[in-house]
Amino acid sequence: MSPSTTLSRSCPAERWLEALPLGNGRIGVMAWGDPHRARFSLNDSTLWSGSPQSTQRWRTSAEEATRLRERTRELFLAGEITAAQDLLEQLGTAWSQAYQPVGELVVTREGPGSSVPPAPDGDYERLLDLAQAEHVVRAPGGEHLTLVSAADEVLVHSAPCPPGTRVGLELTSPLVEEQRSEDEQGLSVVLRAPSDAPPPRHHARGELAWDEEGASRVAVVVRTRVEGERLLLACAIVTTWQGLGKQPDRPVAEALAEATEQAEGALARGEQELRRRHRETPLPGADAVGLELRGSAEAELLSTMFAYGRYLLAASSRAGLPPANLQGIWNEKVLAPWGSNYTVNINLEMNHWAAGVAHLPGAAAALEGFVGMLRESGRETARRLYGADGWTMHHNSDPWGYTDPVRGLPKFATWPMGGLWLERELDSIAAFSGEEPTEIAARRLPALREVAAFALDLLHEGPGGTLVSFPSTSPENEWITAEGETVALSESTGMDRWLLREVFESLIAKAELLGRGDDAMVRRAADALERIPGPRIGADGRLLEWHLDGVGEIEPTHRHVSHLGVEYPGGQHLPPEVSAAVVTSMEARGDEATGWSIAWKTSLWARLHRPDKVQDLLELFLRPAETADGERSGLYPNLFSAHPPFQIDGNIGIVAAIAECLVQSHRGEIELLPAPAPILADGTVHGLRARPGIELDLSWHDGRPTAVRLRAVGPGAVGTHRVRCGEHQLLVELPDEHPVELDASALGGNPPGPAHRSNLQGVQG
Template sequence: MTVLDHDGPATQWLHALPLGNGRLGAMCWGGSPARFDLNHEGVWSGSPASEGAWAAPSDEEARELLAQAREAATSGRGLEATEPLQALQLPYAQAFVPLATLEVATPDSGAGRRSLDLRTGTHTWTDARGRARTVVSAVDDVLLHVVDGAAQQTPADPVVVWLTSPLRELRRQEDPEGLEVWLRAPSDVAPGHEPRLPAVTWGPVAVEACVVVRWRRLRSRHGDRLVVALAVETTYRGPGADLAGTAADVAGRARDRVARVLAQEPDDVIRRHRAEHTALVDRCGVALGDAHLPGPSRTIEERLTAARADPRRVLEVDPGLAGALLDHARYLLLSSSRSCRLPANLQGLWNAEMQPPWSSSYTLNINTEMNYWPAEVLALPETVRPLEDLVVALASSGRTTADRLGAAGWAAHHNSDAWAFTSSVGAGHGDPSWAFWPLGGLWLARHLVERVRFGSVDDDHARTVVWPVLRGAAEFALSWLVRLPDGRRGTAPSTSPENTFVDTGGRTVAVTCSSAMDRALVRDVLRSVVEVAPRIGPDAAKLADRAAGALLNLPAVLVTADGRVQEWGRDEVESDPHHRHVSHLYPLFPGDEPLSDTELGAMAATLDRRGDDSSGWSLAWKIALWARLHRPDRVSDLLDLVFRDATGVQGQWAGGLYRNLFAAHPPFQVDGNLGYAAALAECLLQSHRGPIELLPALPAELACGSAHGLVARPGVLVDLEWSDGELVRAVLRPRSPAQVGRTVHVRWQGREVARRLTDAATELGPGDFGTTT
């Protein structure tokens, strides 16, 4: 398992290394003073009342505005739909903001090394005086910092700890062994793309937080020992819930946690954290490169530098880096999304800015969903629970948004936040290409359905949690469909997320009828209803019948005259042929729409026209798409872009890696890391078509390797070993007793075999597929 090592302390935020337990995040700088930039999942601007506080059109006015936009779109006058759609906009969703910075001073010994062990979730700083270990424990919900060696010059010297915050300080209490600070978040933070509005607004109704820091000195076999414990409580109670009083009301819980931890042997606290973290990490792993050769002894940073300097591709020089980055992605997902109330946001759980890029919130037209693409296949299903909780809250708040649009069910546009915001944003001047897109709920519903497909939840969960969300999304989709001028059913007004086309007059237009993305999402949610309904019971049959009927008159993929996927309602000329979004390819990935050879060819032609280079998350999506097309050669091209140095790349949308392996949008967005892991998994294992397909898109650079604990639908654990690009063996095991006795089909190199799962492992080799290696 990967360890990230760096010489010397971090000199900027993008050099620091992340810790997190889903609730509390810390960016660790190392050195002396030891610095930790802190975030907490519940520290957002705004309140549950934020969305409702904006002035908005009445329901009657909103429906009239929508009717105007619909008439313009269906008449081929998409530009005229802009003004009524902008009149529907609220200003913006709220922002995820920093909590505080903790600094712990110890004598400076000069040079040192910092490391992050991804397997144990432990940050270590080592220098001539000793070592300092830091964990953010999910078991105890504390940050624990243990300094072994000469913690202070003399026992009589005071411990020097600072806690500073960009939030409003309500109260500070200090004594020789600790401090406690009460803070209040802003009542409003405007996104950076609204420079005319106040950046930060402070008011009495906002999240409050209590930060408790206590320390003590001990004597151990390592010499002097300093133990610092930090806990945070906030008044945030989850999406859709009211705030829980004030900092004074929640402070006791933080004090109690710190007191319990300091009453224990610190090594026991660290061991407990490591055991819990390691058990989750060890479920799944991928090792790449020739196992018979000695592994690289250099640090990841040194290996990247050497591989980038070589004229060959990075992974051709050092294929093990691909596995290291996958380890890192699983670590980031586990650290930002478990045992918590909110899912990973645009920056996971780590943000340093009061006005962060895109508010560090939830962007529902790709980024939030991409964060969770690796969760099931890479064996971290519990990380999806916070996403599920947010989706359930959106399904509730989104009923108001759907009703305002004259539709049934629930709807969410492309921006959301900790308060389950679902309205269209843009402050009355946002381009509809990104501001109007009420189909976010349909995409989110897919993630809950995938939990069923992977066997992560049982039928009771499917009935009580998944089905209500899916039913509401399908009800919206069915009521959103209209009869188009050509007689077919479709959506109007419609956009293709964040992209535009040029009309015959040379004008840039965003609004059309029935974009490819709209059709794909509507078909996806209706197909999911048909699939899941039999698990639910007779009450679901009526909706399933409606869904099946609507699918008959809703085309899946339209192909242009030159053989590409038609992105808008008509064959239009893109404003930017190389646009980073590839939403119109959703049926290929993450969707699972059955596609003809012609349609698959159109997908490939579209990717060719879009080009390779793009933002970090777009690179990940394209890798997954090429993997689904069984094109390892194109996967190789994109992987090389993923591993380049982000600080040396020019261009607004040019991905790569920062020094701490955070992926660049740019700037940093965690979706690039998490999407990469999912895309690499698609190269090794696919199961969306029914059969479990082994090594479907293995790049030449990764010709040797192994994987354990991958998860295939419908709940099968898969171990793989391959050499020289050929399968050596595959081992299949049922993920749960529910899968025992099920017959699964397994495919490799176009050959397919059937096996009945038993309690014992099922092993397959090349001979089982009629070949030898």
Template sequence: MLFHPIIIPKQTAVVNSRAVFFAIIPAAGLTAGAPRCTLLETFREGFMTNGQHLLFYRNPARCWEEALPLGNGRIGAMVYGRADEELIELNEDTLWGGRPRSFDGGGYFEQLGEARRLLRERRFAEADEFISSHMLHYDSEGYLPAGRLKLRFAGPLPDGEYRRELELSEAVAATRTGGLLCEWFVSAPHQVLVMRCTATVPGTAGFALSLDSPLRHTVGIEAGDLFLNGVCPVHARGDEITETDAEGRGGIRFEIRARLLAEGGTVAAGAGALTASGADSIQLLVAIRSDFRGWNREPAGAFPAEACRADLDRAAAAGSDALRRAHIEEHQLYYRRSSLELPEDAADALPTDERLAAGTGAPSPALAALLYNYGRYLLLASSRPGTEPANLQGIWNRHTLPPWGSNYTTNINLEMNYWSALPANLAECAEPLFRFLREAAEAGKETAERLYHARGWCLHHNSDLWRFTYPATGQARWAYWPVAGLWLCRHICEYYRFTGNLEFLREAYPLLRGSAAFALDLLTGDESGALGTSPSTSPENGFLDPESGRTATVCACGSSMDLELIRECFLNLAEAAAELGLDEPLLAESEPALARLRRPGIGEAGQLLEYDEAYEEAEPHHRHLSHLYGVYPGELFTPDCDPERYEAARISLIRRGDRSTGWAMCWRLALWARFRDGGRAEAVLKEFLTPVDPAAETSYQSGGIYPNLLSAHPPFQIDANLGIPAAIAELLVQSHRRSADGTMILDLLPALPPGWEEGKLTGVRARNGVTLDLAWKNSRVAAVRIRAAKPVKVELNAPRFTRRVEAGPEAQFLTSYQ
């Protein structure tokens, strides 16, 4: 078993408003009767927290970007909260275009040689065009929607105040309209979408339920259940949908099955709909299953009606109260592990969309806390053990041809989706990523051998349900990038560093070894004997060809990102082999290659060069920050290790600017945290929290955030939402540095933004198996609670607070300010 979950026992923090202190109250876990916000006790009077775990609105959602997301990792739902005809958009994580397939890659290796020749002759723009025209022939598939639920309510609703909300700590969305309260959640324990609609006046609840889908489908009634049988196309990407292949076969088959249970009323079926009327309350249960059987297996070829019926039967037998209780208890076991609290202002009591608008230019610190808590919620809702990894939109997509296929984009986006899993204490949520990596490595062995005549395995910049590993169609600037596997392997090493799980490292080690073997065979030497990669791109960016003046995107001796990834890969291989006590023969190749590996250069302005030479930048404010990988998420460049390039990277970040797409601002925020600049971090957060009107015409690089707090590229991508908890955590706790004697340094409050003078972060995880709670006041550490999976020496470092401790399973409390 590749993945080993880590359960951290709950610790309750209690803080006095006059003198800051912590009391230890250990417990084995959360109980059903535990008070809400057990981990959210405040340390001064009047410190509000509800707005940091709640989204609420005065009006129904007008569009998808205002609807509220629910999920259990496999089933996703967007709840609109409409009073007349409720709309729920549905997703299931295995609904993708395509079927298993293979590619021949004929002639690619010879074309690679031609591209290298053009680059040696410094014909950069020609090499770019050659790769785009001759070497990029295939494409990944796209992620697809399942369908829509519509609830048309019976008769006019009573007058009354309207409110809809999403309670993050319970993962329950609710809509109150007059005398009707409807609650929605997606249960992980019971694997169904659940709605319960309760009338204030008994006998007045009623609605008609219908199902449809943008995919090919039929709708029917069976034994009182409403069902939809759908078929995915065999190809859906870009602007093209192909329903069947040459043999007449469609793609993945799926079923949505709904059941109504009424208390005090009646349920009727007919004309492709279910109707409930005259009820005190109505419970709706929805199951979704597909015939997907694995990335390299053909779909089963049958609609999964039996599996859906079994899901509904189990949920119905449990009863509505038990369903809700089991859902909340299971969700809180994960969600309550960590929380961030920051000061609120008067605007934080407003509905979420109004709160965003009120904060334009000067958002409340509490909005950053809400982003941290919301990001953890979304990761838990879109990635669970046994599910598919979160894609470009998590699991929430309404388009048959979504932007960028809503696929796995591996030149930043998939990686960012999982930045928070370890520091934000949701390690289990990374299991789908590790399974994806194992399967992509299996598919990528053939890709490495056929395309590069190389050992090991490789992955390019796009993938999908079928673990596509070839270069995609389009342009070299994004499609030619064969080192994605090296970046993803970083997540393996980080998992080990955060958890100390040696068995996990042992089982994942072949993936590290395979990526290093591929990197060795990819390297080429230049005239000086230095090693680099050719062709080489810095994902999606470009430079001006010195000869022709045209934009080019490929260079001859390795982009800085390629070189940083390969350097890190070789260092990680050596570290992992030493930890496992292995006599690794590949080190005899990687160690001398590491010594010859070209180092990223520094330009005349003191900036870190993105390419092998100081070319003129085609887009000085480009969204990607690939050459700064060595600062974050890596740690090749720090004030202690290569300070010259650390400073050069800081200058490069200044030159790039703060304003960009949503995910690019998330990366900027994490980098400014590593540069210990809280003021610049605050500026990026202000840009990130810029409200975006979904109906407005916006640049695709304008960034910002939608009314439902989903991040805007635009359009929507989930990566910034899932990555922002890690970036915010870096502002408050960093654990990537080591002292001269090898002791891990925990930097506390290294980049505290203005306005964050007091706050509390609980359950944040650090490397070496450390978990800590941190309270601060007047911008100084007030109290720390620290524990570790096994005894480890830690150096705590903060302004006017430095000490060494030996952390272990027994929590220690340290105070520094009263």
């Protein structure tokens, strides 16, 4: 096992944030690692409260929405912004649903060996092998193995079981238990999720509901047997899920029968066969990319965090199923923080920034399927709430297709740009695929036309012949009016403008590539693009976040940096003065932030070629989250990222941030090591991707390349490419999909350092 792909602990977990995660893209398990009382916290990515119909009765009507929009615009233009915002809040009257836990499975053993005292220091170790997706406990009496098989769709656990041992099973759950049967082979349980789970702030309108109608069920079937002197357990979890956006009303008997067949079929295969099948069916892209950093314990930990983030995304996202939510697929609470659902003003997108550059095709496919479902429900929302064509969505969503604003303050709720950001994200992922540009354009053009149609209907005449978006906010942030009132409502915030411009530019470019530049929607977008201002710089040198310059700020160091998205993850070519304004904005925002915000800021500083600031942010990211004074951003004992509390976007977002320090390709060239912070000064990476689909193997020492290899992963990446490192550059021809070795010295490379020479000598010897 490589240290960079292994999490090692010297004692069992005593709480959920010490347990270690396993997943197969659907089933999620937190393994606690007690050799005497094995405990597993169970999840399934398809188990959510409610259904597509849960909150329909609360949603704002088209007639009411028209009245609210028109009056809100009148008040805003009259300078009565607080009154306009208070009125606009009524546009969101419902809520999205919450991701649910399945329960806790405990396996006990009584008899010979069960009374062995706790292992002394040095006699116990538990490991999470990220490369193999296996949890191993080594303790007196033998080895314990746990995995979640994608091949067999079950949790597998094996442990020492001397003759005479009695095995006990316990399954507890915060859900409603509807059926249970137990015998000497195992147990079968059917549980019911809540039929509606309003967030706590909505309890004036609705409490957590447990009605039988409109609720998901989950069947959990556990089977055990003894092979020689080893216990083998198979646990299957099957829900009444029928698909994204569909009622979860599959017959319970079918789900229970499928779970029984899976558990018993897996058990019949035996431990070795199950392990072999598990290893031969890795999650898509799981072993495609690897990073090893050298030079310090912190560098090695950062290598682990890179591998861990890729592992967590692969393990919590599968094509056709819900993509990774706020906690991946690992949640212990019926009402988790923020419902453990989808926050679309940053967190869902950040969860997938690494899908292209760090090649996780399963996650990319999961996001694409999810967005496809949102387009369908978002069309009705666009028509009803905005009288608009195309589709839209707002701040929160769930697998049932929720796209309305949620009931709450406009600063987070009334943000109709979610569709544009998600389509931009799918564009970005596609750019790493190696497909022919015309193939990408043909696939993406219909979706871009549709989301552009909504955007065009959101635009109003603005000052000086410009077009402005309204209603508009800068997600979750607020500003202070000249009258001293705190508000969020604006028009054409900095975030809106970069999303509008980037989506319109992508639409126009793809249409022209396909010879469809005369398409009516494309012409409308091109005309609008001429009238939508680009990034604006304020008198203080910062990039403008709001529609006015010089406004007061309620929280100058706010965690969201939405208006700076034009720099990252945006792909536009920015003039130097705009990037300088981003720097000034970042300096004013400060370093301290939530876990996911630190990941975003790291990516921004990398894009800005500032290794010194990358170092500062990575040090914050790697620190312990728990202190004597309370919690802060950082890492929990199991290396989950803290908002706080736990949110997985920090874990996954840091993968994209590290990749941005090693390779950038948004400017039409491949730039190596643009932000080699001291913690990143020495290392090797393989399989990282650059646009338009070029696989990169790179070794470096003191921030300079020592070996470089490129490979086109598809016909769209074949051809001549400019490769640059600092002031040095090469034109590289990739004639086909075979790898090409580059002359590292021509890119300013150093000869290998002592560690590199040692490795090379070992290979030659």
